[in-house]
Amino acid sequence: xxxxxxxxxxxxxxxxxxxxxxxxxxxxxxxxxxxxxxxxxxxxxxxxxxxxxxxxxxxxxxxxxxxxxxxxxxxxxxxxxxxxxxxxxxxxxxxxxxxxxxxxxxxxxxxxxxxxxxxxxxxxxxxxxxxxxxxxxxxxxxxxxxxxxxxxxxxxxxxxxxxxxxxxxxxxxxxxxxxxxxxxxxxxxxxxxxxxxxxxxxxxxxxxxxxxxxxxxxxxxxxxxxxxxxxxxxxxxxxxxxxxxxxxxxxxxxxxxxxxxxxxxxxxxxxxxxxxxxxxxxxxxxxxxxxxxxxxxxxxxxxxxxxxxxxxxxxxxxxxxxxxxxxxxxxxxxxxxxxxxxxxxxxxxxxxxxxxxxxxxxxxxxxxxxxxxxxxxxxxxxxxxxxxxxxxxxxxxxxxxxxxxxxxxxxxxxxxxxxxxxxxxxxxxxxxxxxxxxxxxxxxxxxxxxxxxxxxx
Amino acid sequence: xxxxxxxxxxxxxxxxxxxxxxxxxxxxxxxxxxxxxxxxxxxxxxxxxxxxxxxxxxxxxxxxxxxxxxxxxxxxxxxxxxxxxxxxxxxxxxxxxxxxxxxxxxxxxxxxxxxxxxxxxxxxxxxxxxxxxxxxxxxxxxxxxxxxxxxxxxxxxxxxxxxxxxxxxxxxxxxxxxxxxxxxxxxxxxxxxxxxxxxxxxxxxxxxxxxxxxxxxxxxxxxxxxxxxxxxxxxxxxxxxxxxxxxxxxxxxxxxxxxxxxxxxxxxxxxxxxxxxxxxxxxxxxxxxxxxxxxxxxxxxxxxxxxxxxxxxxxxxxxx
Numbered sequence: 001x002x003x004x005x006x007x008x009x010x011x012x013x014x015x016x017x018x019x020x021x022x023x024x025x026x027x028x029x030x031x032x033x034x035x036x037x038x039x040x041x042x043x044x045x046x047x048x049x050x051x052x053x054x055x056x057x058x059x060x061x062x063x064x065x066x067x068x069x070x071x072x073x074x075x076x077x078x079x080x081x082x083x084x085x086x087x088x089x090x091x092x093x094x095x096x097x098x099x100x101x102x103x104x105x106x107x108x109x110x111x112x113x114x115x116x117x118x119x120x121x122x123x124x125x126x127x128x129x130x131x132x133x134x135x136x137x138x139x140x141x142x143x144x145x146x147x148x149x150x151x152x153x154x155x156x157x158x159x160x161x162x163x164x165x166x167x168x169x170x171x172x173x174x175x176x177x178x179x180x181x182x183x184x185x186x187x188x189x190x191x192x193x194x195x196x197x198x199x200x201x202x203x204x205x206x207x208x209x210x211x212x213x214x215x216x217x218x219x220x221x222x223x224x225x226x227x228x229x230x231x232x233x234x235x236x237x238x239x240x241x242x243x244x245x246x247x248x249x250x251x252x253x254x255x256x257x258x259x260x261x262x263x264x265x266x267x268x269x270x271x272x273x274x275x276x277x278x279x280x281x282x283x284x285x286x287x288x289x290x291x292x293x294x295x296x297x298x299x300x301x302x303x304x305x306x307x308x309x310x311x312x313x314x315x316x317x318x319x320x321x322x323x324x325x326x327x328x329x330x331x332x333x334x335x336x337x338x339x340x341x342x343x344x345x346x347x348x349x350x351x352x353x354x355x356x357x358x359x360x361x362x363x364x365x366x367x368x369x370x371x372x373x374x375x376x377x378x379x380x381x382x383x384x385x386x387x388x389x390x391x392x393x394x395x396x397x398x399x400x401x402x403x404x405x406x407x408x409x410x411x412x413x414x415x416x417x418x419x420x421x422x423x424x425x426x427x428x429x430x431x432x433x434x435x436x437x438x439x440x441x442x443x444x445x446x447x448x449x450x451x452x453x454x455x456x457x
Numbered sequence: 458x459x460x461x462x463x464x465x466x467x468x469x470x471x472x473x474x475x476x477x478x479x480x481x482x483x484x485x486x487x488x489x490x491x492x493x494x495x496x497x498x499x500x501x502x503x504x505x506x507x508x509x510x511x512x513x514x515x516x517x518x519x520x521x522x523x524x525x526x527x528x529x530x531x532x533x534x535x536x537x538x539x540x541x542x543x544x545x546x547x548x549x550x551x552x553x554x555x556x557x558x559x560x561x562x563x564x565x566x567x568x569x570x571x572x573x574x575x576x577x578x579x580x581x582x583x584x585x586x587x588x589x590x591x592x593x594x595x596x597x598x599x600x601x602x603x604x605x606x607x608x609x610x611x612x613x614x615x616x617x618x619x620x621x622x623x624x625x626x627x628x629x630x631x632x633x634x635x636x637x638x639x640x641x642x643x644x645x646x647x648x649x650x651x652x653x654x655x656x657x658x659x660x661x662x663x664x665x666x667x668x669x670x671x672x673x674x675x676x677x678x679x680x681x682x683x684x685x686x687x688x689x690x691x692x693x694x695x696x697x698x699x700x701x702x703x704x705x706x707x708x709x710x711x712x713x714x715x716x717x718x719x720x721x722x723x724x725x726x727x728x729x730x731x732x733x734x735x736x737x738x739x740x741x742x743x744x745x746x747x748x749x750x751x752x753x754x755x756x757x758x759x760x761x762x763x764x765x766x767x768x769x770x771x772x773x774x775x776x777x
């Protein structure tokens with residue numbers, strides 16, 4: 001297949017430019033990765049190419065292959081290319097699969113050739129991805145990594161020459177991320193084009209090819225991955241690379257105090273599947289402990305058991321006397337789901353203030369310290385960014401003066417810059433009130449930097 | 458998968474059977490207690506029901522009291538009735554002396570006919586309107602159905618019924634105002650019940666269509682290259698169906714509440730109509746029979762809803 005050219009791609013909201021005009025060439029077999037923090041306009045690029053921009057946004061420029069051109073301003077002219085020449089690998093594969101349809105027909109319907117051979121093609125594709133046994137499964141019976149492979153099979157069965165992957169590694173654990181990288185490399189090895197949009201620098205490094213760094217709708221750096229990711233020129237790229245947990249400077253941890261919580265010979269099983277058995281865990285006041293494991297290993301469940309949110313099948317948890325029930329708090333993985341969607345943040349936080357009898361001033365101090373504008377409170381949870389919302393969720397728990405904060409993958413949905421910022425806020429605030437941290441994560445580097453002790457399940 | 462479905466089926470039917478038993482007991486007890494609380498001399502009212510008000514005196518009322526054992530303590534009467542119920546008998550009407558089961562049997566057909574016509578009307582109106590609203594949120598169909606459904610839900614059925622009667626029958630003379638057995642008798646009561654239900658159905662359909670069309674899997678289906686029509690057929694209908702059946706099934710309770718009022722208003726000889734008359738004549742077994750039947754009808758509707766959900770949704774019933 002020929003290389004694909006994008007000439008002067010730009011996105012506007014009325015007169016306001018959200019994505020500045022840029023020219024790109026996609027070569028078969030070479031990855032192009034767009035890096036940047038959330039809200040840098042990088043997803044708009046994928047939607048502009050696909051013709052799926054939200055209402056109110058206009059694209060400019062054109063897509064060109066050989067002698068054919070498609071002006072991007074007219075979104076409808078690319079619909080005929082969907083599946084055959086343009087395909088999009090969805091974010092969060094688990095929700096991109098129809099919950100009421102078996103795997104095989106969902107993949108088979110992506111076939112754009114002769115209808116009779118769709119089933120056979122889909123079977124072949126699933127077999128190549130090691131999913132023969134899952135053909136008759138429903139999506140809720142798949143693990144995260146399996147769902148990722150099914151979505152990949154469905155997106156690529158039509159044989160599209162250009163695959164757009166928009167934040168494909170969001171919310172995936174290490175193993176699923178590795179699977180994803182393999183799939184994308186395989187796609188490139190077949191001599192096709194790949195445009196990946198991500199904030200995952202590790203993924204960009206694995207894919208190689210060209211890298212494009214974007215900030216505020218503007219390209220700040222563009223070049224071969226080996227150069228951009230090794231010797232970044234632009235200060236923003238340097239900042240982005242320094243925000244990866246392995247590159248963080250060492251963090252000083254407070255010395256642990258008296259014991260706070262003791263879990264003894266804990267066990268939990270769901271149905272016939274045992275998650276863990278005979279787990280002993282001690283946490284001291286002010287201590288920072290990480291629980292490391294792949295998804296599905298029960299690390300969140302163990303945290304919930306320690307907090308008393310889930311009952312263990314065996315074993316017991318002892319808490320230090322004299323602490324109220326609210327001293328054991330949890331910070332959730334997805335802040336959007338941790339807030340009632342139609343209640344303003346003002347109400348959500350003031351209810352907590354009232355409940356714990358704290359003055360308004362303590363909320364204002366916290367907002368100020370976490371660099372959040374009080375004006376944000378007038379909004380609904382969906383109207384603030386993920387990083388801001390996670391910091392607001394942190395404030396919500398801090399108001400209750402916790403002795404232990406169980407943070408369940410608190411930054412897995414945030415980009416590296418926001419992650420670094422959020423984690424530093426978290427650690428500073430916990431140190432200030434002497435609160436212990438139990439961090440559940442699958443990111444070893446993050447666990448190594450943020451905690452003084454790591455436990456593997 | 459077959460094993461899961463069978464398991465689900467057994468669970469649904471088992472749960473509903475228990476529910477039917479509990480509901481029967483509660484409804485029967487409540488009914489009995491409430492009837493005992495009604496003002497006035499029960500024997501006098503029953504005698505009036507039998508012989509007419511002009512021919513009733515204290516002696517006639519006493520005779521009725523003796524005959525029906527109304528002087529017995531209330532709990533004895535209730536125990537007696539429960540005993541009968543356990544043998545599958547609903548007793549005799551105090552007024553006509555006929556078996557309650559037979560009397561209700563006459564009425565059940567009329568009620569089912571009315572209910573079926575109303576549901577057909579509600580679906581016929583609600584489904585297309587809901588689809589149109591859901592596919593174009595904020596469009597004219599959406600705004601219109603929102604207004605209509607709020608208005609229809611806010612209007613109590615008797616008021617809506619009266620308005621329809623005045624408009625379609627008195628003013629326009631298209632259909633008879635009330636009655637049974639003539640052509641067009643069914644239209645007004647069915648319209649009254651159906652309109653109320655259709656507004657709600659339309660909103661439920663609208664919300665689930667919108668949720669499905671905006672879902673990740675629906676967008677993914679489109680970008681896989683499926684035509685809009687094929688994406689809707691393959692991924693839209695079933696997912697919309699799951700929510701619509703579950704919610705609409707619960708809302709069918711409106712049908713049971715509406716049947717009593719609407720049947721009385723339009724002199725439609727169904728169970729609701731019979732119930733109102735039975736209350737008027739203090740015909741306790743008849744009241745109990747009618748309410749029990751309506752309660753069973755409610756459990757039956759819920760069971761059908763569950764089974765339909767089970768058939769549509771391959772994931773099986775939610776774990777408790």
